[in-house]
Amino acid sequence: MLRVPTxxxxxxxxxxxIQDMTFVAYRNQDPPLRNEVFFEEHAVIFVLxxxxxxxxxxxxxxxxxxxxxxxxxxxxxxQEALDRAYRSLVFFFHEKLLKSFVEQHIExxxxxLQEREIDNPLLVFEGNPSLNAxxxxxxxxxxxPTPFLNQYLRLKSHELLLLxxxxxxxxxxxxxxxxxxxxxxxxxxWLLQSYxxxxxxxxxxxxxxxxxxxxxKRDFEKQFGxxxxxxxxxxxxxxxxFLLENTxxxxxxxxxxxxxxxxxxxxxxxxxxxxxxPNLYHRTKNAIV
Numbered sequence: 001m002l003r004v005p006t007x008x009x010x011x012x013x014x015x016x017x018i019q020d021m022t023f024v025a026y027r028n029q030d031p032p033l034r035n036e037v038f039f040e041e042h043a044v045i046f047v048l049x050x051x052x053x054x055x056x057x058x059x060x061x062x063x064x065x066x067x068x069x070x071x072x073x074x075x076x077x078x079q080e081a082l083d084r085a086y087r088s089l090v091f092f093f094h095e096k097l098l099k100s101f102v103e104q105h106i107e108x109x110x111x112x113l114q115e116r117e118i119d120n121p122l123l124v125f126e127g128n129p130s131l132n133a134x135x136x137x138x139x140x141x142x143x144x145p146t147p148f149l150n151q152y153l154r155l156k157s158h159e160l161l162l163l164x165x166x167x168x169x170x171x172x173x174x175x176x177x178x179x180x181x182x183x184x185x186x187x188x189x190w191l192l193q194s195y196x197x198x199x200x201x202x203x204x205x206x207x208x209x210x211x212x213x214x215x216x217k218r219d220f221e222k223q224f225g226x227x228x229x230x231x232x233x234x235x236x237x238x239x240x241x242f243l244l245e246n247t248x249x250x251x252x253x254x255x256x257x258x259x260x261x262x263x264x265x266x267x268x269x270x271x272x273x274x275x276x277x278p279n280l281y282h283r284t285k286n287a288i289v
Contacts, residue, residue, distance in 0.1 A: 050086035
């Protein structure tokens with residue numbers, strides 16, 4: 001699983017980083033892969049060439065050249081089109097920057113928008129001359145050093161958000177940023193059912209929920225009567241048993257399917273829970289049948 005923007009090293013991508021924000025110019029001319037990607041921050045993507053498919057718990061979204069996408073922090077399957085290169089300009093926004101923007105423009109997100117339901121983690125905007133001109137205005141900063149880079153790019157981030165507000169005909173972006181500003185939290189049961197088989201840490205799940213780690217653990221224990229780590233471990237291993245009993249998948253395949261990034265950690269956890277290794281459990285069950 002890729003974690004972005006953490007894995008986007010300077011030597012692999014053109015990037016600019018300022019306080020609370022990262023700008024990345026991304027290009028891929030290799031054969032596309034179906035990647036599992038965890039967006040650690042909310043982001044805006046300008047699709048400059050090619051196409052990309054995003055698959056989230058809420059459904060599938062396809063974007064193509066010219067589209068601009070606001071993507072909420074979260075876990076996605078992503079795949080680029082097979083027949084063309086993909087190129088994009090990506091802006092990662094720390095939550096603090098977004099809250100600061102809303103605070104300065106609170107009048108833009110108040111009123112009936114507060115009650116609007118937010119039903120999609122990806123919001124797709126059609127490109128237009130204003131958005132295209134904005135993207136073009138960013139590229140010179142990748143080559144031109146300036147002592148005022150932080151100040152320039154902070155202003156550009158506000159310009160970008162205002163441009164998206166101007167094109168936010170459904171009000172979904174305004175509603176989301178308002179919910180972020182007031183500290184609205186995700187439902188824990190929905191969050192865990194959507195993500196417990198993904199290789200996310202408890203700290204990452206806490207961020208997705210809109211809670212600090214301590215509040216997440218407290219709220220979780222109050223609702224489920226156990227810790228997040230214990231609940232996730234139990235549910236993953238129960239699913240592993242289902243796969244061992246009902247599929248021909250091997251231990252490595254099952255390990256990754258249930259969210260373990262290390263096969264040895266999966267085997268150890270399984271043995272602690274069920275008293276035998278996954279392979280032995282599988283052979284024993286088959287012998288009984």
